Amino acid sequence: METSLLSIDQLADAAAIIAAGGTVAFPTETVYGLGADASNATAISKIFLAKGRPSDNPLIVHVADMTGVLRFAKEITPIAKTLMDAFWPGPLTLVMPRGDSVADELCAGLSTVAIRMPKHPVALELILRAGVPLVAPSANRSGRPSATTWEAVHEDLSGRVDAIVCGDPTEFGLESTVIDITQSPPCVLRHGAISLNSIQSLVTDVVSVEELDSREQVRKRKSPGTRHRHYQPKARVLIANSPSYGTSHRDEESVADGTSKSVAEDPSGIHASRAWIGLSSPSRSEDWRIIKVCESPEDYARVLFSFFREMDRRGMELIVCQRVPDTGIGRALMDRIRRASAVE
Ligand code: TXA
Ligand code: MG
Numbered sequence: 462m463e464t465s466l467l468s469i470d471q472l473a474d475a476a477a478i479i480a481a482g483g484t485v486a487f488p489t490e491t492v493y494g495l496g497a498d499a500s501n502a503t504a505i506s507k508i509f510l511a512k513g514r515p516s517d518n519p520l521i522v523h524v525a526d527m528t529g530v531l532r533f534a535k536e537i538t539p540i541a542k543t544l545m546d547a548f549w550p551g552p553l554t555l556v557m558p559r560g561d562s563v564a565d566e567l568c569a570g571l572s573t574v575a576i577r578m579p580k581h582p583v584a585l586e587l588i589l590r591a592g593v594p595l596v597a598p599s600a601n602r603s604g605r606p607s608a609t610t611w612e613a614v615h616e617d618l619s620g621r622v623d624a625i626v627c628g629d630p631t632e633f634g635l636e637s638t639v640i641d642i643t644q645s646p647p648c649v650l651r652h653g654a655i656s657l658n659s660i661q662s663l664v665t666d667v668v669s670v671e672e673l674d675s676r677e678q679v680r681k682r683k684s685p686g687t688r689h690r691h692y693q694p695k696a697r698v699l700i701a702n703s704p705s706y707g708t709s710h711r712d713e714e715s716v717a718d719g720t721s722k723s724v725a726e727d728p729s730g731i732h733a734s735r736a737w738i739g740l741s742s743p744s745r746s747e748d749w750r751i752i753k754v755c756e757s758p759e760d761y762a763r764v765l766f767s768f769f770r771e772m773d774r775r776g777m778e779l780i781v782c783q784r785v786p787d788t789g790i791g792r793a794l795m796d797r798i799r800r801a802s803a804v805e
Contacts, residue, residue, distance in 0.1 A: 739783025
């Protein structure tokens with residue numbers, strides 16, 4: 462299949478492809494999405510095929526108005542209304558009771574459906590022109606870092622999708638926050654661009670899925686997607702607790718499965734293929750081939766995935782990510798870094 466590259470002035474063409482059951486990648490404020498008609502089961506199956514996505518991982522429906530929500534969700538509860546008023550359009554995805562006519566493929570057979578209203582003007586206009594809500598997972602091959610530029614979409618999906626709308630690099634660089642409001646207490650399943658704190662300031666007793674797991678007080682809930690490999694560049698990813706990483710064997714790295722790896726196990730052993738990203742420089746800069754110092758946690762979040770991809774293109778074998786405090790955007794950022802560093 463030939464993939465057309467469209468400009469943001471060619472949304473009529475993009476909408477026509479969607480209406481014909483095709484697939485179009487487009488920018489949102491979080492990451493690029495791979496869109497298809499959310500009411501067309503055949504189009505939905507093309508998305509899973511293009512990404513190599515496991516069929517048990519449901520998709521997010523992207524809407525431009527409340528009519529779109531009511532086509533897919535059974536009801537809008539008071540909590541849903543509160544969150545929509547506060548954060549829509551924007552990077553918050555609500556898991557809601559599923560409406561009767563929603564395709565099984567979209568929800569991976571669950572009784573719930575995930576919905577968000579993006580705030581990116583190109584995304585909103587594309588949905589309106591298509592005249593139907595769009596399913597849109599992140600526009601990357603399954604398991605890879607999400608695409609934050611159209612070039613990254615092209616790298617992963619060229620020849621596998623009908624078109625790419627070539628907009629600017631995305632504003633947040635990490636995906637939306639996913640919150641399940643179908644059960645009590647409401648539960649953040651995926652940390653993202655909207656922080657847990659800002660949600661908790663509006664809806665009391667919202668918890669995060671890690672808290673539920675550790676309290677074991679409510680039956681475990683999971684975002685199905687979190688079972689799968691995610692965000693992984695080809696290079697090995699490790700987490701540095703401090704800028705003195707690599708100078709001391711005390712510098713243990715904790716990875717997502719709870720085990721620890723010491724710096725002595727650095728698989729490359731050669732400085733020529735080591736890259737660093739963080740909020741400050743590592744203490745021995747001569748040990749690093751590439752050093753990327755970000756201005757703020759927000760900046761770090763915005764560039765992380767494109768940095769991973771660039772390091773792969775440059776053949777780096779090891780990427781070390783400096784830890785940031787687990788608050789605000791830092792929580793989502795550390796979640797992505799931990800998953801990128803997970804060893805199976
Ligand atoms: O920012 C975003 O959300 C981007 C842009 C393109 O909008 N989209 C995105 O989609 O990240 P995707 O497919 O890569 O991630 C969707 C996440 C997965 O973790 C999936 O398991 C979860 O949402 N999800 C979808 N439907 C769900 C449901 N009914 N219940 C629980 N989790 C659900
Ligand atoms: Mg994704």
